[in-house]
Amino acid sequence: MLKLWGRLTSNRTQKVLWTLAECGVDFELIPASAVMGPGGHVAKGNRPFGVVDTPEYRALNPNGRIPTIDDEGFVLWESNAICRYLAMRYAPQALYGDDLRTFASASRWQDFENNELLPPQHDMVMERVRLPLEQRNPSTLAAARDAFARKLRIVEDQLARTAYMAGEAFSFGDIPIGIRVHRWVLLEPVRPSFPNIERWYSRIVQRPAFQRFSADPANHVEG
Ligand SMILES: N[C@@H](CCC(=O)N[C@@H](CS)C(=O)NCC(=O)O)C(=O)O
Incomplete structure (x- = not known):
């Protein structure tokens, strides 16, 4: 199943979530962030989801940012590039x-x-x-x-x-x-x-x- 690293409160992750929903593709969301966690922003004293600073994640996305996807071994970061890829692969007629x-x-x-x-x-x-x-x-x-x-x-x-x-x-x-x-x-x-x-x-x-x-x-x- 396609994997998506990100968080629901991230506007760039949101672009990918919406595109996945338009495409009807099932996926697993792996919570990841250096600045936000379940309680909110670290500026307010909350713990972040983490993951983005690990060597494993940096090997996927050297920016340590979200979102990142892995679609059957094809790893991609940059939210707009991800959305274009998903549209081309899964829903060219519906999405353009x-x-x-x-x-x-x-x-x-x-x-x-x-x-x-x-x-x-x-x-x-x-x-x-x-x-x-x-x-x-x-x-x-x-x-x-x-x-x-x-x-x-x-x-x-x-x-x-x-x-x-x-x-x-x-x-x-x-x-x-x-x-x-x-x-x-x-x-x-x-x-x-x-x-x-x-x-x-x-x-x-x-x-x-x-x-x-x-x-x-x-x-x-x-x-
Ligand atoms: N140009 C990149 C920017 C990625 C980016 O800055 N993402 C934000 C979330 S919207 C981020 O990683 N913030 C830090 C964090 O949550 O760890 C993209 O569009 O994917």
Whole structure:
């Protein structure tokens, strides 16, 4: 069975969990992390899951980061590469219409999410949830919220043109943006108006594969 090292609260592990669910692939989740454990973040005095610092894990993933997969002896790290691999191997039709340009467009949205949306939202989660109160900095939070909303405007404009990120059908490009928007909705009860994102999100949350691992707020805004 496919093995996945990671944790439910990791947004990059979440991308892989959602993709696995879309593909209908069974797997074993091996909890692993240097910074979080069952009780929450180490910054709050909790014990991490560990594993990532062992020589065995470093031989699989020299970064000591999560997620990593082992699919019948094929080991892969980098969350977006894992999702592309899973889509190509298990669900090309369902996850990009088995079409080169849809694949390229979906990959572009993965890169955009990783480079533009993830860094400010990481700061938002640290400032809102994970850091002890005395370590939080209101100006870091304000800058992160502004940067995130500015970049989300690009998603809003895309969704004014197409029903989903890479065209008229769901693709793996919707997965990282979906994780990001879900966290944003959970973190920000009062949000700027992005009607196309709201319409798209209302469909995304109905997907059984999203419901399976990604919907639970505990995996996003606790710890
Ligand atoms: N570019 C890598 C980044 C991996 C990464 O930084 N993962 C985070 C979790 S989202 C991590 O390993 N955090 C430290 C830990 O939990 O030990 C990827 O997308 O897989």
